[in-house]
Amino acid sequence: MDDWYAALVSPRLVQQTVAAGVVIAFLIRLLFSLFTPNNPRKKFPVWATIELALTILIVGSGASGFPRRLYSAVRRYGGSLFGLTSRHQVLVDLGGVERLFSQPHHIINPEPAQYTIATRVFGGQDSPDLKAKLEATFKDVIAPVERLFVNEAAAAALIECAGIPEAVSSLVTFSSSGANPKKPPQRWERSASIRLIPGEQPAVEANFQSLIRDLGACIAIPLLYGHDLLNRYDSLLDDLWRFDNDLFPLLMIGLPTWAPFRMMREGVAARSRLLTEIEALQRRIDQHESGGIVDFGADMSDVSYAALGRAAAYRTHGWTLPQRAAGELGILWGQNANTQAMLFWLLTYVYSTPGLVDQLREEISPYITITTTELDDRENGSNHSIKENKITAMDHAALARNCPRLKACLFESYRLANEATSIRYVEKDTTVPDAGEHHHLKAGTFISAPHSVIQRDPSVYPDPNRFVPDRFLEEVFDEDGKKKLAAKYGKLKPWGVGTAKCKGRTFAEREILSLAAAVLSLWDVSPAPGSRDKDTNRPPRWELPPMVPGTGVKKPIRDIRVIITGRHSLRSGP
Numbered sequence: 001m002d003d004w005y006a007a008l009v010s011p012r013l014v015q016q017t018v019a020a021g022v023v024i025a026f027l028i029r030l031l032f033s034l035f036t037p038n039n040p041r042k043k044f045p046v047w048a049t050i051e052l053a054l055t056i057l058i059v060g061s062g063a064s065g066f067p068r069r070l071y072s073a074v075r076r077y078g079g080s081l082f083g084l085t086s087r088h089q090v091l092v093d094l095g096g097v098e099r100l101f102s103q104p105h106h107i108i109n110p111e112p113a114q115y116t117i118a119t120r121v122f123g124g125q126d127s128p129d130l131k132a133k134l135e136a137t138f139k140d141v142i143a144p145v146e147r148l149f150v151n152e153a154a155a156a157a158l159i160e161c162a163g164i165p166e167a168v169s170s171l172v173t174f175s176s177s178g179a180n181p182k183k184p185p186q187r188w189e190r191s192a193s194i195r196l197i198p199g200e201q202p203a204v205e206a207n208f209q210s211l212i213r214d215l216g217a218c219i220a221i222p223l224l225y226g227h228d229l230l231n232r233y234d235s236l237l238d239d240l241w242r243f244d245n246d247l248f249p250l251l252m253i254g255l256p257t258w259a260p261f262r263m264m265r266e267g268v269a270a271r272s273r274l275l276t277e278i279e280a281l282q283r284r285i286d287q288h289e290s291g292g293i294v295d296f297g298a299d300m301s302d303v304s305y306a307a308l309g310r311a312a313a314y315r316t317h318g319w320t321l322p323q324r325a326a327g328e329l330g331i332l333w334g335q336n337a338n339t340q341a342m343l344f345w346l347l348t349y350v351y352s353t354p355g356l357v358d359q360l361r362e363e364i365s366p367y368i369t370i371t372t373t374e375l376d377d378r379e380n381g382s383n384h385s386i387k388e389n390k391i392t393a394m395d396h397a398a399l400a401r402n403c404p405r406l407k408a409c410l411f412e413s414y415r416l417a418n419e420a421t422s423i424r425y426v427e428k429d430t431t432v433p434d435a436g437e438h439h440h441l442k443a444g445t446f447i448s449a450p451h452s453v454i455q456r457d458p459s460v461y462p463d464p465n466r467f468v469p470d471r472f473l474e475e476v477f478d479e480d481g482k483k484k485l486a487a488k489y490g491k492l493k494p495w496g497v498g499t500a501k502c503k504g505r506t507f508a509e510r511e512i513l514s515l516a517a518a519v520l521s522l523w524d525v526s527p528a529p530g531s532r533d534k535d536t537n538r539p540p541r542w543e544l545p546p547m548v549p550g551t552g553v554k555k556p557i558r559d560i561r562v563i564i565t566g567r568h569s570l571r572s573g574p
């Protein structure tokens with residue numbers, strides 16, 4: 001794992017990129033000081049996105065040397081503040097960032113950054129009308145999401161009815177002799193390029209990222225919008241990931257939607273399908289809420305109160321259906337883009353770390369009940385029976401409460417793959433204390449806090465490129481004074497900070513822990529043999545592909561091909 005990371009971030013490449021970056025930054029500063037346009041709707045400038053990315057590259061991971069010294073010399077402020085202009089400052093590991101970002105919105109405001117993404121990426125039409133509506137509605141559309149996905153009791157209830165045991169029991173549908181005609185592939189299997197491997201016990205080869213990501217999304221989306229949307233909109237998952245992987249980053253760096261290349265064209269087409277379908281859903285919600293006839297007779301009974309509450313707020317403030325669709329695309333994306341990617345990384349790290357799967361299985365086994373049944377497989381042309389394992393009960397609350405090792409694995413996955421950033425707008429002149437210094441920020445400044453800059457800093461996390469979950473484990477005392485292990489976030493901030501901290505965090509963490517625990521309990525996953533393994537006849541080894549920046553969580557540069565079989569120790573057990 002270290003080798004590929006080292007290759008990816010070779011010092012020469014970093015130096016060249018940084019040198020180019022500093023030159024570009026200078027030009028940006030010059031251009032923007034000369035032609036500072038009016039920014040009446042307080043939008044986060046495109047150049048600030050680039051400045052943020054460059055700062056992470058130059059200052060992140062404990063980087064030192066010439067590029068950092070040069071950048072430090074030309075920046076506007078000092079201490080933890082990096083940035084060339086008074087319009088944007090990047091706060092790097094600022095001690096009081098939580099306090100600063102917890103100030104009321106009339107001083108430090110998250111809404112302008114949200115408006116920027118809503119219009120630059122999610123398809124909202126930039127206009128004084130939409131800006132005014134978002135300002136008036138911001139709190140009312142966030143509150144129902146917070147009530148459902150952050151509140152402990154609500155998030156716990158949501159996970160209980162998510163159908164995780166059933167879904168994970170059929171993570172892959174196979175029989176020993178081929179696809180079972182009575183069991184059509186599950187929705188999440190469709191884009192995983194599944195290949196059945198004949199043999200005594202069934203096995204499949206699959207693209208692990210696609211499979212896990214789509215499994216997570218199939219669990220999560222109905223909890224927000226009901227089952228009908230997923231059933232009715234056949235290409236929902238493909239469109240969502242194309243939008244997330246391809247279009248989102250291009251639009252964030254300011255490319256126009258008419259840019260003449262395939263990635264943009266297909267990304268824009270995926271986004272228009274998403275917006276059309278979400279708009280139709282919003283119409284159905286209104287019909288359902290007003291007691292009228294619902295289009296297609298769609299079942300709206302399981303649409304969440306978060307979706308209904310948001311729809312009510314939109315109606316109150318006069319949002320048009322296309323405006324609502326852009327607002328909802330933001331939530332659909334926010335619910336899935338990071339959560340499902342983190343689930344994939346967690347499982348990949350765990351399966352690829354020798355000995356860890358057994359440790360975790362021991363930790364989670366008291367909270368998951370598995371039933372094994374013997375299936376006669378003769379109807380598929382086989383002359384023996386196969387064993388099928390199913391989860392028949394799960395204690396989700398105990399998994400979240402009593403499994404520190406599993407949680408530590410998740411925290412370590414956040415550290416390696418998560419790239420949370422909080423962006424705010426300074427509405428009133430503000431003083432920022434910073435280790436004895438005080439910086440004075442003027443109203444009209446954007447401030448960004450990239451929380452990931454310390455995540456690979458060796459002075460904070462020794463041996464930073466290795467997956468070492470124990471670094472998040474601490475000994476604590478329980479109520480009876482007994483020592484026990486607990487997983488602690490420490491300096492990690494995967495959910496951002498302050499008033500606009502993630503409004504899905506409780507649910508997201510529980511979804512990931514429960515799904516990961518269920519997959520680990522039922523399935524063995526190993527790397528599929530590559531062409532090199534076939535040539536040399538050696539057993540395949542895990543090789544994690546390089547990571548590239550994503551839209552909140554890093555992405556593997558290519559999918560990982562794996563072999564999935566029912567858990568061996570359950571098959572061969574008594």
Ligand code: HEM
Binds near residue numbers: 339500501502
């Ligand atoms: C592992 C999964 C997730 C991660 C790492 C994550 C991370 C984040 C981060 C970093 C922010 C920005 C916070 C800031 O500006 O300080 C954010 C905002 C937000 N997230 Fe999440 N998120 C996840 C899952 C979810 C889920 C499942 C939902 C549910 C719908 C959700 C809803 C939101 C919302 C609504 C906001 C905007 C909050 C506001 O403006 O007040 N997120 N998330």
